[in-house]
Amino acid sequence: MKKLVEIKDVCKIYNPGENEVRALNHVNLTIGEGELVAIIGQSGSGKSTLMNMLGCLDTPTSGKYFLHGHDVSHMTDDEQSDIRNREIGFIFQGFNLIQSLTAMENVELPLIYRGVGKKERERLADAALNSVGLEKRKTHRPNEMSGGQQQRVAIARAIAQAPPILLADEPTGNLDSASSKEIMKIIKRLYAEGRTVIIITHDPGIAAQAKRIITISDGMIQSDIINPDYKED
Template identity: 75%
Template sequence: MSKLIEIRDMCKIYNPGENEVRALDHVNLKIDENEFVAIIGHSGSGKSTLMNMLGCLDVPSSGTYILNGQDVSGLTDDDLSDIRNKDIGFIFQGFNLIAGLTALENVELPLIYRGVGKKERLRLSEIALKKVGLKMRMEHKPSEMSGGQQQRVAIARAIAQAPPVILADEPTGNLDSGSTREIMDILKGLHAEGRTVILITHDNEIAARAKRIIRIMDGKIVDDIVNEKFSA
């Protein structure tokens, strides 16, 4: 496996000076292609800040972030937006679906922004929805689907154009236990297909389903282990 992500000596400081808050404090991290990683920490640990850095949603106060061979630490907002569109598929706790659009249209929408032609984006969207088990729900709107089904639409949207990184922020936070199992099985399946999956969570049980578990506390990585109980 080749290296996909490398973070070197990264800091993120809010309110610099006497009352500064070090949300990230000299973090170093490497993630290879086709890893399934859980980043776990309590509220205020720095995990959300680290997710923002990994997702190119924010830039560090200092340090370096190399994604897919490119130093993205100091890029402009427009350049970061291009990176997010091309290299990262986001899955959020709140689904972020557009109520007036069908499942198929929700998956298609980011592909329109990426300039994908109509025929190709329809093909990619149908493939993605079938992959997450929603072949029979493509014309349904979010209000006509369960929470678990809505999250599967969000996953289909994230994977439709096969970005190298799937970044899932508390993807099961609003779901019941049955839907949680379904979503985790889908993420595991994406990893088995060769995707790099990075899961942000506060839940030890959810983190235990990943192959590698990174624990963050007070802005520092305090543990980084391979899950010996993980089964592909």
């Protein structure tokens, strides 16, 4: 399996000195292309800091982060922004949709930032919304949709230009159980289609649906296992 993500001896320290907080403490991690990984930890475990590293939203105090073999750990903000646009699709707990835009327009927006032409981005957005079962909701705004439908729009936005990594931060955290099952089914289908999916969660039930489970606590990886109970949908 080809390496996609490689983190080497990464530390993230806040408030250096007497009151320092080691959010990440000498973390080493490799994730290959086409994996379905859950990173699980409680509040304060370091999982959100690790997510920010993986998503090029933050840089380590020390250590290295390689993405596709390129060291992205100390890039400038503009360089990291470019990496995020090209390499990573984000799915957030809070959906992060723009309320004044339709589902179609929300999915198209990142494509505009990437310089995709009008016809092509309409084609990509249309295909992405179809793939998550929102054929009849393309002209609806977020306040006209359920939480599960809004999260499906967010997934369509994340996958529209087929980024190598999908990074899902508590993707079912704001959803009821039925909607959660629906969203996880879509995420597992995307994995089955060959995408690399990394789920950040505090919920053991969500983590148990991943093929590989990484547990983090006190800024350190406590366990990294292949899920013996993993089942393909």
